[in-house]
Amino acid sequence: MRVNLNVNGEDVTADNVWPGESLLYVLRERLGLPGSKNACEQGECGSCTVYFDGVTACSCMIAAGQAEGREVRTVEGLAEGTGKGGDRTLGVVQEAFVEAGAVQCGFCTPGLLVQTDDLLERTVGAGLGAPGDAEIREALAGNLCRCTGYEKIIDAVHLAAGRRAEEAGSGS
């Protein structure tokens, strides 16, 4: 089966797709985008989180065929710059995770980055101010991390939220 979709702004086609495989498999194994991680394959850990038509979703829980004609944005799409061999700099959220020491083995990181990006879109991005601890914990409740103990991750989200707010302030 052939699946046509838009990934990180580019129209792409995946061929020889088995109808029962997941969007996560298509991204990693057929489209060469290994950023989204496969940790549990059962919708528990959030490592495979991507934007699916603008809504964060576990890509391991989406059948490949369900992605036909849809827009997907992966962790690779969070980096700034347009890619294709051009310079790619880390996005605000990614930068903050590095600085705050929120990355250890890094397996959970792509999912957390996408989910954090979404949280900041819904809060700072919507002019609602930076999210508090409780809101951050709730937003990230679907992302499991076995290394960090989460504290540094929360720090990173605060850091990124502050920077996004600054950016928004100076940009207007």
Added chain:
Amino acid sequence: MEFLRPSTLVEALEARSAHPDGVPIMGGTDVMVELNFDKHRPSALIDLTRVPELTEWGWTATARVWAPVSPTPGSSSTCRAGRPRWPRPRGRWPPPDPQPGHGRRQPGRGLPAGEAHPPLLATDAEIELASVRGTRRVRARDFYLSFRTTALRPDELITAVLLPEAAGPQQFAKIGTRNAMVIAVTSFSLALDSERRAVGTGIGSAGPTPLRSEAAEEFLEGEFDWEDGRPLSEAVVRRFGELVASASRPIDDQRGTAEYRRHALSVMARRALSWSVTDYRKGSARCA
């Protein structure tokens, strides 16, 4: 394996009827786990995410029509005074809220841990089932037959869930290790109907099917002050919790022991009752 993409309800029902061994897929929480772990190879997947009739919800004169499948977390979260309070979705697919189209949460599978079930039982909701043969409605209270078995026939799809207009406080409580993505250790739902002077209960994850406690319902219907909603004595609240717990038939599993579940149910039942009585007195079932 075939992948079918019906774009209307009629096409979906035809696909269902032509592929009784096929599996409808929406949120994928159940279906994709089976596929990813190679536990099940259906002859066809029937993608329902493109059927407009199954992704909308709205109001009728007496009921909130809840389409069983909704691809957008949040579409069922709009909450108005007097309407059932569902736990709120947190933007992620599969959402942790009870949207019955979402795999293990959907009534069609009837899994005891599905979070949609207790509120459907408590509020006396109806489930609309359609096939090429026609459409019928089944009360949620008659829908769950035995472990993983419901009244859904092999050629049917759930096309709507009809929730009666709330006439009093409605509560849902769940015990889980986190709010997102985990199924409940056990859950409980309570609805007070001031017009019919009726109590509804629903118990999740504590038996082979979602359950009610008819004894607790009858007991509370007799004890509750339907005129003014005066606070109940501690003995009545405790007895209510005991009756709810004794209606459960839990097992020990990796999420908790049977004993813990029974205890947790009695606590949740007491709390849900106290919240409901307070709401009832305020005369307004506010939206969570």
